[in-house]
Amino acid sequence: MTRLFGASxxxxxxxxxxxxxxxxxxxxxNGAGKSTLLRVVATALxxxxxxxxxxxxxxxxxxxxxxxxxxxxxxxxxxxxxxTARENLELFVRLxxxxxxxxxDALERVALADAAGERVRAFSAGMRQKVAVARALVRxxxxxxxxxxxxxxxxxxxTVVERLVLDxxxxxxxxxxxxxHPVAPELGARVVTMRDGAVEAAG
Amino acid sequence: MLVGQASVIxxxxxxxxxRGRHALGTxxxxxxxxxxxxxxAFGPGRDVLDRVAPGLLWMAVxxxxxxxSRRAYxxxxxxxxxxxxxxxxxxxxxxxxxxxxxxxxxxxxxxLAVLVLxxxxxxxxxxxxxxMVAAFVLGVVGLAAVGSLFGxxxxxxxxxxxxxxxxxxxxxxxxxxxxxxxxxLAAAGRSSEVLSWLGLLAAFDVVFLSVGVLxxxxxxxx
Numbered sequence: 001m002t003r004l005f006g007a008s009x010x011x012x013x014x015x016x017x018x019x020x021x022x023x024x025x026x027x028x029x030n031g032a033g034k035s036t037l038l039r040v041v042a043t044a045l046x047x048x049x050x051x052x053x054x055x056x057x058x059x060x061x062x063x064x065x066x067x068x069x070x071x072x073x074x075x076x077x078x079x080x081x082x083x084t085a086r087e088n089l090e091l092f093v094r095l096x097x098x099x100x101x102x103x104x105d106a107l108e109r110v111a112l113a114d115a116a117g118e119r120v121r122a123f124s125a126g127m128r129q130k131v132a133v134a135r136a137l138v139r140x141x142x143x144x145x146x147x148x149x150x151x152x153x154x155x156x157x158x159t160v161v162e163r164l165v166l167d168x169x170x171x172x173x174x175x176x177x178x179x180x181h182p183v184a185p186e187l188g189a190r191v192v193t194m195r196d197g198a199v200e201a202a203g
Numbered sequence: 204m205l206v207g208q209a210s211v212i213x214x215x216x217x218x219x220x221x222r223g224r225h226a227l228g229t230x231x232x233x234x235x236x237x238x239x240x241x242x243x244a245f246g247p248g249r250d251v252l253d254r255v256a257p258g259l260l261w262m263a264v265x266x267x268x269x270x271x272s273r274r275a276y277x278x279x280x281x282x283x284x285x286x287x288x289x290x291x292x293x294x295x296x297x298x299x300x301x302x303x304x305x306x307x308x309x310x311x312x313x314x315l316a317v318l319v320l321x322x323x324x325x326x327x328x329x330x331x332x333x334x335m336v337a338a339f340v341l342g343v344v345g346l347a348a349v350g351s352l353f354g355x356x357x358x359x360x361x362x363x364x365x366x367x368x369x370x371x372x373x374x375x376x377x378x379x380x381x382x383x384x385x386x387x388l389a390a391a392g393r394s395s396e397v398l399s400w401l402g403l404l405a406a407f408d409v410v411f412l413s414v415g416v417l418x419x420x421x422x423x424x425x
Contacts, residue, residue, distance in 0.1 A: 044286055046424070068292040078287035080215065080278065082222040087215075094211045095293050119222075128282075 001050035001059075003036055003197075010036040011047070012197040018176065020055070023169045023187045024203075026178040028194035034178035035074075037194070038145045041176065042072035055143055055174075071141035073149045073161075077132040081121040085112055085131045088120060089138055098138060106134035110160050126157030133164050144168045146177045205294050212288075212301025213308075219278050220309060230270060230309070234263040234317050242324055256325040257386035261379055263317050264310060264339075265346065268375075269368050271309050272350025275302050276358050285358065285423075295420030299351055303415065306347035314339045330392025338385035338397070341404035345378045348411040355422050377407055 003011040011033045018024050026034040039045045041054055043063040051058065057065040079088050089103045107113045110130040120128060129149065136144065146165065150158045162184055169175050169187055183189055190203035241259045245251050279285035288298050318339075321327050329335055349371055357367035385400035 042290060044290060064292050067290050070290075072290060074283070076283035076286075078283045080219060080284055081281060082219040082278070083215070087218070091211065091215055092287075092291065095208055095291055095297075 001040065001047035001052055003033075003040060003045060004048040009197050011040065013050070014197070014199055016192065016199055016202060018174060020174055021169075021172045023165075023175040023189040024177070025183050025189045025191050026176065026194060027180075027191055028200070031196075032194040033197040034194055035147050036197075038072060038147050038176060038178055041143075042070055042145050043067055044072065066143075069142040070145065071136045071139050071143070072145045072147065073132055073136055074147040075129075075149070075151050077128045079120045079128055079131055082119060084117050084119050085123070085127075085134070086116040088131055089135055092135060093138060096139070102138045103134075106137040109137055109163075110134045111156075126153045129153055129157055130160050133160055136164060140171075141168075141173065143174045144176070146175070146179070148179055149177070150179065150181055205297050205300070208293050208297035209300035209304060212298055213304040216275060216278070216302060216305035217308060220274075220305070223278075225274055229274075230267045230313050231316055233270065234267050234313060235320055237263045237266060238317065238320055238324060252325045253327070256321055256327045257383050257390065259325070260317060260321050260327075260386065261342070261382045264314055264343065264382075265372075265375065265379055267313055268306070268310055268343070268346035268350055269371055271306050271313075272347070272354045272371070273357075273364070273367055275306055275351065276354040280358060285355075289423050295423050296416040298423070299355075299415045299419035300412075302354070303344070303347045303351040303412070306350055307344050310343040310347060311340065314343060327390060329390045331389045331394045331397070334394055334397045334401070335386055335389035337401055338382055338389060338404065341401060341408055342378050342382035342385075345404060345407045345411060346375055348408060348415055349374050349378075352411065352415040352419065352422075355419065378404065381407070 001011060001014050002009065014037060026037065028034055036045065040047055040059070043059065043066050047059065051060050053059060054066045055069050059066070083091070085107065086103060089106060093100055093103055107116045110133050112127065112130050112134060115127065120131060123131070144165065149161045153161070165175055165177065166184060166187060177183060192199060192203050193201040238259055242252065245255060276285070279288070353367065353370045357363040357370060381400045381403040385397050385404065388397045388400070
């Protein structure tokens with residue numbers, strides 16, 4: 001697939017296959033196309049030319065099916081500042097018709113149970129990212145996409161994100177991570193290198 | 204499903220507005236300032252103020268609707284939350300309907316406060332309050348529908364603060380005209396003549412709510 005922003009190519013004839021249950025780390029310099037690729041796979045963006053399938057669903061025509069099974073975590077946490085951590089999770093639980101009990105469980109797992117009733121406005125970057133991780137836990141997605149999820153986080157918050165990734169992989173879910181940081185060796189991830197919008201080495 | 208998801212979105216928007224005190228802290232002072240400024244501009248003559256009171260009222264509501272609709276999308280873009288709604292496997296029309304419902308309720312609360320102001324400042328007497336309420340409910344629904352639909356269009360523009368009013372204000376001219384006429388006639392007790400204007404407002408609501416439900420998902424996509 002190819003993705004243009006105006007006349008500038010962000011992805012150039014990317015041809016990549018990832019098996020279900022596989023963990024893949026995207027490496028490459030800034031501007032290599034890692035984030036764009038993740039956003040296209042997550043259906044946040046569409047490809048300009050070409051296409052593909054995610055979990056067996058077509059990227060162009062079956063976007064909602066993909067969205068049902070996929071979660072994209074980025075440094076932007078997509079939280080509402082005036083809502084509490086719990087309310088941010090409950091919003092998606094209600095919208096998606098998920099069991100309400102998952103909220104408490106997810107908040108416990110990211111060690112935010114005590115701060116669940118506080119507004120996100122007062123949270124540090126690390127705490128916000130923990131809430132975003134908790135939202136991913138609530139959904140339990142088949143495909144977990146992470147775009148520089150640990151940038152600017154302290155060790156404790158980074159550990160929470162890494163735990164999410166390892167648990168997802170252990171549960172047989174597919175994981176794609178774009179990061180400059182080292183990933184846990186036990187993830188057994190395949191490294192895909194990108195440069196100038198193209199896949200340079202697919203591992 | 205659609206109504207349930209829309210009510211979740213509307214509740215979320217209202218909670219955020221109440222906690223942020225935006226409606227009370229910004230819209231009401233703004234609307235009151237507009238009314239008082241117009242009052243000074245037209246001078247103390249009661250005849251003139253009586254004649255223009257319905258128009259002033261609707262101008263205040265219209266400008267407040269623009270601000271409230273913009274605000275409804277600002278909270279979505281502060282931390283990329285709108286993308287979260289896009290990527291959630293929900294009917295995207297629910298986002299439109301939820302936002303329109305929340306803006307409608309905010310504006311109706313504002314109308315109530317502004318009506319009290321207008322009655323006090325301009326001595327507006329209302330012969331048929333029920334029809335006036337109907338005019339405001341129908342008019343505000345139309346303003347909220349257009350604002351919620353074009354709010355997402357403006358969000359993708361770099362100069363969104365300028366583009367949004369330019370998109371919305373010409374489109375809501377029928378609401379302004381019909382609303383002012385219906386309010387004027389209801390105040391004068393000419394109830395039989397109000398109904399045709401209410402019909403126009405209702406038709407406007409149906410058109411823009413339908414268009415919003417049908418196209419909002421496409422507008423939200425990349």
